[in-house]
Amino acid sequence: MGVSPDGKGSVGMTSMDLDDNDDMFNELFDVGEEYLRSFCRQTAVAFFNHYGVISHQINSYNDFIKYGLQKTFDSFGEYEIQPDYDPSKKGDGDWHHAKVKFGKVSVVRPTCWAVSGGTETELNMLPRHARLQNMTYSSKMKVEVELKVYTKKIVKSDKFKTGREEIRVEEIVYQDKREIFLGRLPVMVKSDLCWMSEVEKADCDFDHGGYFLIKGADKIFIAQERISLKRLWISNSKGWIIDYRSEVKRSKLIIRLEDGSKVDFIKGGDKVLNVDFLSTSIPVWILFFALGVSSDKEVVNLIDYGSTDFGISNILFASIRHADGSCADFSKQGNALNHLSKLVKASSFPPEEEDMEECLRLYLFPSLHNSKQKARFLGYMVKCLLQAYTGRRKCCNRDDFRNKRFELASELLERELKVHIAHARRRIGKALQRDLNPNCTVRPIEHYLDSAIVTNGLLRAFSTGAWSHPYKKERISNVVANLGRGSVHREGWRCQIPVCFLSTPDGENYGLVKNLATTGLVSTYIVESIVDKLFDSGMEKLVNDTSSSLDGKDKIFLNGEWVGVCEDSLSFAAEVRRKRRMTELPHQVEIKRDHEHKEVRIFTDAGRILRPLLVVENLSKIKAFKAGKNFTFQSLLDKGIVELIGTEEEEDCCTAWV
Numbered sequence: 001m002g003v004s005p006d007g008k009g010s011v012g013m014t015s016m017d018l019d020d021n022d023d024m025f026n027e028l029f030d031v032g033e034e035y036l037r038s039f040c041r042q043t044a045v046a047f048f049n050h051y052g053v054i055s056h057q058i059n060s061y062n063d064f065i066k067y068g069l070q071k072t073f074d075s076f077g078e079y080e081i082q083p084d085y086d087p088s089k090k091g092d093g094d095w096h097h098a099k100v101k102f103g104k105v106s107v108v109r110p111t112c113w114a115v116s117g118g119t120e121t122e123l124n125m126l127p128r129h130a131r132l133q134n135m136t137y138s139s140k141m142k143v144e145v146e147l148k149v150y151t152k153k154i155v156k157s158d159k160f161k162t163g164r165e166e167i168r169v170e171e172i173v174y175q176d177k178r179e180i181f182l183g184r185l186p187v188m189v190k191s192d193l194c195w196m197s198e199v200e201k202a203d204c205d206f207d208h209g210g211y212f213l214i215k216g217a218d219k220i221f222i223a224q225e226r227i228s229l230k231r232l233w234i235s236n237s238k239g240w241i242i243d244y245r246s247e248v249k250r251s252k253l254i255i256r257l258e259d260g261s262k263v264d265f266i267k268g269g270d271k272v273l274n275v276d277f278l279s280t281s282i283p284v285w286i287l288f289f290a291l292g293v294s295s296d297k298e299v300v301n302l303i304d305y306g307s308t309d310f311g312i313s314n315i316l317f318a319s320i321r322h323a324d325g326s327c328a329d330f331s332k333q334g335n336a337l338n339h340l341s342k343l344v345k346a347s348s349f350p351p352e353e354e355d356m357e358e359c360l361r362l363y364l365f366p367s368l369h370n371s372k373q374k375a376r377f378l379g380y381m382v383k384c385l386l387q388a389y390t391g392r393r394k395c396c397n398r399d400d401f402r403n404k405r406f407e408l409a410s411e412l413l414e415r416e417l418k419v420h421i422a423h424a425r426r427r428i429g430k431a432l433q434r435d436l437n438p439n440c441t442v443r444p445i446e447h448y449l450d451s452a453i454v455t456n457g458l459l460r461a462f463s464t465g466a467w468s469h470p471y472k473k474e475r476i477s478n479v480v481a482n483l484g485r486g487s488v489h490r491e492g493w494r495c496q497i498p499v500c501f502l503s504t505p506d507g508e509n510y511g512l513v514k515n516l517a518t519t520g521l522v523s524t525y526i527v528e529s530i531v532d533k534l535f536d537s538g539m540e541k542l543v544n545d546t547s548s549s550l551d552g553k554d555k556i557f558l559n560g561e562w563v564g565v566c567e568d569s570l571s572f573a574a575e576v577r578r579k580r581r582m583t584e585l586p587h588q589v590e591i592k593r594d595h596e597h598k599e600v601r602i603f604t605d606a607g608r609i610l611r612p613l614l615v616v617e618n619l620s621k622i623k624a625f626k627a628g629k630n631f632t633f634q635s636l637l638d639k640g641i642v643e644l645i646g647t648e649e650e651e652d653c654c655t656a657w658v
Helices: 022-031 033-051 055-074 127-132 284-290 296-303 310-326 335-345 356-363 371-389 409-433 452-464 487-492 531-536 569-581 616-625 633-638
Strands: 078-081 096-107 111-116 119-124 138-156 167-186 212-214 217-221 223-227 233-235 240-244 253-259 271-277 280-283 404-407 477-479 494-496 513-515 554-558 561-566 590-594 599-603 609-614 642-646
Touching (some): 096 167, 096 409, 253 371, 271 310, 280 310, 280 335, 284 310, 284 335, 296 310, 371 561, 531 554, 531 561, 531 569, 554 569, 569 599, 590 642, 633 642
Parallel strands (some): 554 599
Antiparallel strands (some): 096 138, 212 217, 223 404, 554 561, 590 599
């Protein structure tokens, strides 16, 4: 156990935020060293009673069942099925179209059927039943599916006035909404969906759960490490770039600092700024003006480099000449947007939206809803890249733990399930397409669905460890040796990464696997919004005006997105930590104050490594436990005696071991 940011210790002194409170040390000495050591041991016992040793996988699976499963089905939207046209028929005819949409999804606890005396009885299925009979411990997954069959009727056709060929409306022919069985979802032992989560006495005292039973064999997830998508990525390995990463491919944006000698109308070897967006390369100045910026001076103010470096000035001037050479008079109203529209439409994968303004609203920094805010964030990205180029900001280190996230059961199951649901939906479309002929009858939706697609797809992934999501990863699931229930822990602590720093196994995974600390926690996704709490802590709203200056104000980022500014980042960060200790904010919220770059970064995403630390400032409250009363770890979190510190926030902590 250690102390957190507001405490003072005797070792590990770094630049940090400290509260000058001499009375805190007097109260700490009154507690006594012997009792403090005893209290730390009791706290460790309370920690394992509350979380266990495999809680990160169980909590992630529970989070997937509560929120992630419904989110997975909602991400598909409405699926439109076109009729199977018959070219031998003339005219349009009354061709039927169809739309399929998934609704509310539900899962039930595992059950099985038993035959006794010629009658079938549905019984509760326990993990030991699946293990002894070589069955899969899984639950039924049902989803509401809405099927709508319609024809397109022409109501108006006036090309000379409207410029459109015809106007059509949908006339409903058949509509049905029902709950159908989609497949079976493997259940993690000791999760909220498992029967063993509520029993007082389990089958084995050493069985902490966190594994699956697939055809009678124990299977465990190996946590996968990936680069965080919640921060800008600066690299100089293959040229100077800054990368805005997103799970949506069209929302990805890269700003490159390229050699100007490759451009015909740039002389002198100055570098220029280009943007890769929507599968095309765009001069950064044109993108600024497409977002509504009116002058070169306004762009320079948005970048706000804050230095009279002539090299940076030459880069900005060369970027202006590059934009002018690509599009003449781009500064005139509408020219930059029209030029950007032509480049995007000529790209390899143009978006479906015809309007370029709509494309910028949907795909460029989608969390920011105003074009002026998007332009300000683009200027911030350019500033970060120029700072890194001149040595004022460090490039991102791919091996730094703050730049990584763990993918556990929730993320891995979500990506795998998406593939099989998409496969099942395509099969529904192909089967239903044959009955969209006016001479055929549309049957209930379950007639077109093959539930074995999802069930067998998940079983194959768990059995082989090779998952079919786009990254084509292998060895995501692993077989647990049945030497005892403690064998699960060795596999459950492991995570697959490029380099192992401390310990590594023998064999083919040598140097690729490292073990997670027993007191390490992995954060889950925080569903509730904390933006209102940030405003209550002193955050100011990000203005929609690019002409106003932000001098003297620090930027506030929530999961990598710019949400506001504040005048005093020190008091703001202290207030957010106070709210976290007073349970006004979730305990897994992470706060990082970057005084050098005048930023406050707050994280609430899943996959971050957290560790419990004692807060020296609040250790005087442990006197209430001196009577020998039993306490829970949650009560220590609620009273602010212990708090969970993330990897990046710990950089500013002064930690002492007791």
